[in-house]
């Protein structure tokens with residue numbers, strides 16, 4: 001079943017006289033329960049696409065649909081995890097996770113039930129009364145994901161969710177998040193510029209180019225979960241995407257790309 005659809009999304013930013021055509025006619029379809037990464041070089045429009053999906057800003061033309069409902073503004077059907085986590089520093093782990101449920105006027109009983117399930121799922125049991133400054137980067141990240149899942153969103157949108165973590169911690173949290181999403185089965189769109197992370201986490205990787213956000217590769221990651229980094233195919237996927245990104249850096253390749261028909265994915 002189709003969960004989220006971006007249809008012919010166009011977005012141009014204007015700074016004074018300067019015009020920046022960031023996205024042109026971008027089509028993306030994401031299935032229920034699918035984990036899709038938007039990968040690409042800095043400035044290619046990944047975050048712009050994600051914030052349009054979230055309803056934080058509108059497209060100039062085209063539309064976003066979640067289960068056939070057109071997105072016009074942010075809503076509880078789409079949870080967003082920001083790069084810096086955006087936890088409330090004055091609230092404990094527990095109160096951060098409860099916050100969206102209170103906003104949604106979920107009953108006290110259900111709040112408690114969901115809280116316990118999320119603490120367990122996110123491996124945060126025993127940490128519920130700590131404040132964000134008392135947590136490690138990984139715990140903050142898991143709290144942010146638990147809070148995002150609290151309202152059972154249709155779609156989870158994550159912008160470079162592990163960007164603030166060091167290499168070792170990133171790998172550990174990738175595995176934690178994989179386990180969470182294997183259980184929760186939420187539909188996820190993640191922005192990343194880390195090729196390995198995109199391959200590890202995703203069912204499908206969409207590679208965007210700086211040529212108006214054009215999607216130059218739609219790569220299904222056909223590997224069983226939990227993923228194994230030593231798998232031969234895992235390395236092949238990474239090498240394939242690395243080659244494409246390095247190739248796309250060349251001006252000639254970009255010109256060639258712009259003449260190819262667009263991928264609708």
Ligand SMILES: Nc1ncnc2c1ncn2[C@@H]1O[C@H](COP(=O)(O)OP(=O)(O)OP(=O)(O)O)[C@@H](O)[C@H]1O
Nearest residue numbers: 013014020022041042043044045046047048049193
């Ligand atoms: N609010 C804005 N006003 C004007 N220009 C913007 C705005 N937001 C983004 N841009 C420009 O649009 C282009 C795409 O930005 P975007 O943040 O979507 O890229 P990105 O692929 O997410 O980059 P990165 O990986 O570096 O975060 C960039 O050239 C950026 O400078």
